[in-house]
Amino acid sequence: MSEGTSNPTQTDSTRIGNLPFVTRFQESQTFQSYVVATFNRLAFAAAQEVTNEGKSKFNPLFIEGPPGVGKTHLLHAIGNAAPARNPAVYLTCRSLLVVNSSLSSTVGQAFWEFLTSMQVLLVDDVHLLPAEGSFQQFLREVFNWCYDLDKQMVFTANRLPHQIPELIEGLRSRLSWGLIVRIREPDPDSYRQLIEAFLDASEIEVSEEISGYLAEQGSINFHDLKDFVEKLQEVVEKEGSLPTLKNKSLAIKRKSIPSPERLSLEAIQKEVCATYSVALEALSGAAKSRPLVIARQVGMYLSRKLTGSTYSAIGVSFGNRDHSTVIYACRKVRAEMRRNRSFAERVVEIEKRLLRI
Numbered sequence: 001m002s003e004g005t006s007n008p009t010q011t012d013s014t015r016i017g018n019l020p021f022v023t024r025f026q027e028s029q030t031f032q033s034y035v036v037a038t039f040n041r042l043a044f045a046a047a048q049e050v051t052n053e054g055k056s057k058f059n060p061l062f063i064e065g066p067p068g069v070g071k072t073h074l075l076h077a078i079g080n081a082a083p084a085r086n087p088a089v090y091l092t093c094r095s096l097l098v099v100n101s102s103l104s105s106t107v108g109q110a111f112w113e114f115l116t117s118m119q120v121l122l123v124d125d126v127h128l129l130p131a132e133g134s135f136q137q138f139l140r141e142v143f144n145w146c147y148d149l150d151k152q153m154v155f156t157a158n159r160l161p162h163q164i165p166e167l168i169e170g171l172r173s174r175l176s177w178g179l180i181v182r183i184r185e186p187d188p189d190s191y192r193q194l195i196e197a198f199l200d201a202s203e204i205e206v207s208e209e210i211s212g213y214l215a216e217q218g219s220i221n222f223h224d225l226k227d228f229v230e231k232l233q234e235v236v237e238k239e240g241s242l243p244t245l246k247n248k249s250l251a252i253k254r255k256s257i258p259s260p261e262r263l264s265l266e267a268i269q270k271e272v273c274a275t276y277s278v279a280l281e282a283l284s285g286a287a288k289s290r291p292l293v294i295a296r297q298v299g300m301y302l303s304r305k306l307t308g309s310t311y312s313a314i315g316v317s318f319g320n321r322d323h324s325t326v327i328y329a330c331r332k333v334r335a336e337m338r339r340n341r342s343f344a345e346r347v348v349e350i351e352k353r354l355l356r357i
Contacts, residue, residue: 029077
């Protein structure tokens with residue numbers, strides 16, 4: 001399951017004046033190639049539902065989830081499954097902005113006629129819609145047009161409609177009219193299932209040692225995993241075999257991670273404690289006051305993000321806590337950052353200070 005690009009596709013793109021509308025979809029991104037697990041099963045079923053013959057039970061479908069968990073894959077799967085007589089059109093939020101800023105009266109009429117000829121509208125990354133200008137009003141008009149004509153709409157975003165502060169109320173409420181499904185971050189078992197599916201698709205034999213190592217990393221962005229698998233394939237082509245875990249080339253490099261010599265778990269803990277005004281020794285204790293719990297969870301989240309340490313190692317550094325506690329803390333912080341802007345800004349400020357160490 002990936003949100004990256006691959007080989008094109010089902011049909012050619014359509015142009016109205018100088019504006020491209022994607023009516024072609026990545027051949028590799030289908031329902032058949034989508035790896036279904038506990039964390040994404042509802043979103044998968046809902047996406048399939050909108051391609052069924054007859055009227056969908058819900059309109060619009062809104063798919064929310066963090067980057068790299070397969071939201072765009074589902075949009076392309078819907079497009080690939082749509083019959084030729086009921087074609088779909090795919091727009092990223094950025095391309096929608098281009099459409100709005102380029103519509104002359106002539107092109108505008110052609111655009112609405114084109115939209116009428118489509119049966120499914122797929123709009124990616126709604127959270128990127130800017131607050132300024134007429135962009136949101138334009139999307140609202142597109143929504144009303146499609147809704148009145150009984151056209152199926154599917155939107156994706158990394159936050160729920162009511163959590164996107166830039167959205168005007170009229171658009172926010174419309175995006176909530178139908179069904180909202182969430183793709184949560186995979187649990188460790190689901191990670192392993194997804195990783196093994198990626199590796200199987202690469203058509204190279206990979207040991208359980210490698211797949212287990214990757215699953216242990218957790219929180220892997222699947223764009224990065226796709227790139228990593230491609231690098232493994234290059235290694236096999238050049239050397240004739242795969243490296244072992246002792247070979248440093250196996251590590252998935254995160255560009256934002258400072259070297260351990262510059263940034264330690266202790267340094268992260270000290271910075272977090274200073275920010276939230278809690279004692280360093282309290283992080284490893286049993287106390288559960290609200291400021292301390294927040295500091296502890298933020299510390300675990302930043303430790304994971306900035307050092308790449310395993311969940312188990314982070315748990316040990318925070319008072320011999322179980323790895324599942326660290327996984328929960330990381331998910332809790334990510335969710336709160338999507339929901340609470342002031343909280344997110346504070347975490348980002350801590351990270352910026354740490355990266356200057």
